[in-house]
Amino acid sequence: MTTVADPEGHLSPASPGGDDVAPTTTDGHIELVEHYSAHNYHPLPIVVAEADGAWVTDVEGTRYLDMLAAYSALNFGHRHPDLIAAAHAQLDKVTLTSRAFHNDQMGRFCKGLAELCGMEMVLPMNSGAEAVETAVKTARRWGYDVKGVPEDRAKIVTCEGNFHGRTITIVSFSTDASAKGGFGPFTPGFETVPYGDAVALEAALADPDVVAFLVEPIQGEAGVIVPPEGYMRRARQLCDANRVLLIADEIQSGLGRTGRTFACEHEDVQPDVYVVGKALGGGIVPISAVVSTREVLGVFRPGEHGSTFGGNPLACAIGIEVLRLLGTGEYQQRSDELGTALIERVRAEAPAAAVSEVRGKGLWVGIELAPEAAPARAVCERLMEMGVLAKDTHETTVRLAPPLCVTQEDLDWAAERILTALAERLD
Numbered sequence: 001m002t003t004v005a006d007p008e009g010h011l012s013p014a015s016p017g018g019d020d021v022a023p024t025t026t027d028g029h030i031e032l033v034e035h036y037s038a039h040n041y042h043p044l045p046i047v048v049a050e051a052d053g054a055w056v057t058d059v060e061g062t063r064y065l066d067m068l069a070a071y072s073a074l075n076f077g078h079r080h081p082d083l084i085a086a087a088h089a090q091l092d093k094v095t096l097t098s099r100a101f102h103n104d105q106m107g108r109f110c111k112g113l114a115e116l117c118g119m120e121m122v123l124p125m126n127s128g129a130e131a132v133e134t135a136v137k138t139a140r141r142w143g144y145d146v147k148g149v150p151e152d153r154a155k156i157v158t159c160e161g162n163f164h165g166r167t168i169t170i171v172s173f174s175t176d177a178s179a180k181g182g183f184g185p186f187t188p189g190f191e192t193v194p195y196g197d198a199v200a201l202e203a204a205l206a207d208p209d210v211v212a213f214l215v216e217p218i219q220g221e222a223g224v225i226v227p228p229e230g231y232m233r234r235a236r237q238l239c240d241a242n243r244v245l246l247i248a249d250e251i252q253s254g255l256g257r258t259g260r261t262f263a264c265e266h267e268d269v270q271p272d273v274y275v276v277g278k279a280l281g282g283g284i285v286p287i288s289a290v291v292s293t294r295e296v297l298g299v300f301r302p303g304e305h306g307s308t309f310g311g312n313p314l315a316c317a318i319g320i321e322v323l324r325l326l327g328t329g330e331y332q333q334r335s336d337e338l339g340t341a342l343i344e345r346v347r348a349e350a351p352a353a354a355v356s357e358v359r360g361k362g363l364w365v366g367i368e369l370a371p372e373a374a375p376a377r378a379v380c381e382r383l384m385e386m387g388v389l390a391k392d393t394h395e396t397t398v399r400l401a402p403p404l405c406v407t408q409e410d411l412d413w414a415a416e417r418i419l420t421a422l423a424e425r426l427d
């Protein structure tokens with residue numbers, strides 16, 4: 001095909017694409033993506049070309065403060081020097097072996113992650129959804145082999161408003177119509193209870209075929225929903241009483257995001273299974289994992305589950321460095337202190353008529369807009385114009401989740417703009 005980009009990088013609609021001519025403008029890049037990429041996202045109209053720490057620079061040279069951190073995959077910031085160094089060092093050695101052979105990084109990574117989680121075994125995968133799928137398979141197999149549930153009867157209890165990923169099985173237990181509409185038939189074996197409702201949970205777990213309760217300790221995609229105090233503790237008791245696995249999906253809430261290594265720690269709860277991902281790959285590569293006891297993860301035998309890239313040496317080398325950063329406690333502390341101050345400030349200073357609630361833990365904040373100030377997308381677009389990148393979720397919530405290396409000065413700067421954007425919605 002012949003080149004069709006004009007000097008601005010705009011592409012002819014009749015003949016988009018071209019022979020490796022890179023667009024130079026924001027519009028040119030977006031046009032290319034709109035034409036050649038499936039429309040499964042609705043990004044803000046910014047094209048990032050470079051990033052460092054908590055800041056990104058677009059193709060026009062404009063800088064923005066990243067207040068989303070790739071949905072918590074960038075907890076340590078963009079291109080953290082220690083993570084980049086670990087990646088570079090490993091790139092020069094070996095990047096992929098598949099699990100047909102051992103590699104010299106996976107064992108150390110699994111040991112470190114198991115220890116961080118207070119667990120015994122790790123099953124490494126790649127994306128978060130794959131790890132959740134793996135946890136579902138693990139729980140079912142444990143239910144049959146260890147709990148003694150009759151074949152094909154295993155049930156897993158999940159919560160309304162959950163977000164655990166996008167595979168067919170995972171959307172089978174989504175309660176979000178846009179996540180599942182038109183994708184049936186769905187995987188059976190799931191029951192949904194209202195999030196935060198311990199009485200409903202108690203009733204659901206009494207069914208002897210239930211093998212697991214899969215829960216986000218704080219619901220991220222639903223809008224940073226913090227359950228009532230004591231909910232996770234009660235869930236722990238109920239799972240114990242009914243011999244049900246408590247599976248904590250900490251893919252977004254974990255690894256420092258809420259001011260603790262894991263959000264479960266806010267209630268001193270140790271789940272039976274942790275599901276982790278996102279920040280585990282340091283914002284460089286995808287790596288996720290299911291982490292549990294020998295009794296639970298010991299159910300797998302060779303050939304029953306796997307992934308070509310799961311446990312690859314490049315991801316594991318970066319993961320080892322991520323675990324070292326978490327071991328310092330610095331990121332958890334920063335998130336706790338800076339996040340508490342940010343939440344208090346927005347609560348105190350946001351115009352009351354624009355905001356119905358400010359929720360969150362650590363540097364993970366959901367600003368629930370009053371109807372007068374919605375939609376959240378408009379607020380995020382205005383914030384973008386002012387140099388702050390945040391993301392709406394569900395029409396009425398503006399979600400803030402900056403990299404945990406963000407400074408107080410950065411947050412003051414962002415808070416001014418957030419308060420301005422909210423006030424403007426009432427004009």
Ligand SMILES: Cc1ncc(COP(=O)(O)O)c(C=O)c1O
Nearest residue numbers: 127128129163164165220251252
């Ligand atoms: C709690 C939770 N679980 C699972 C996932 C899915 O992870 P991934 O997008 O890597 O498949 C997400 C992603 O946002 C998440 O927030």
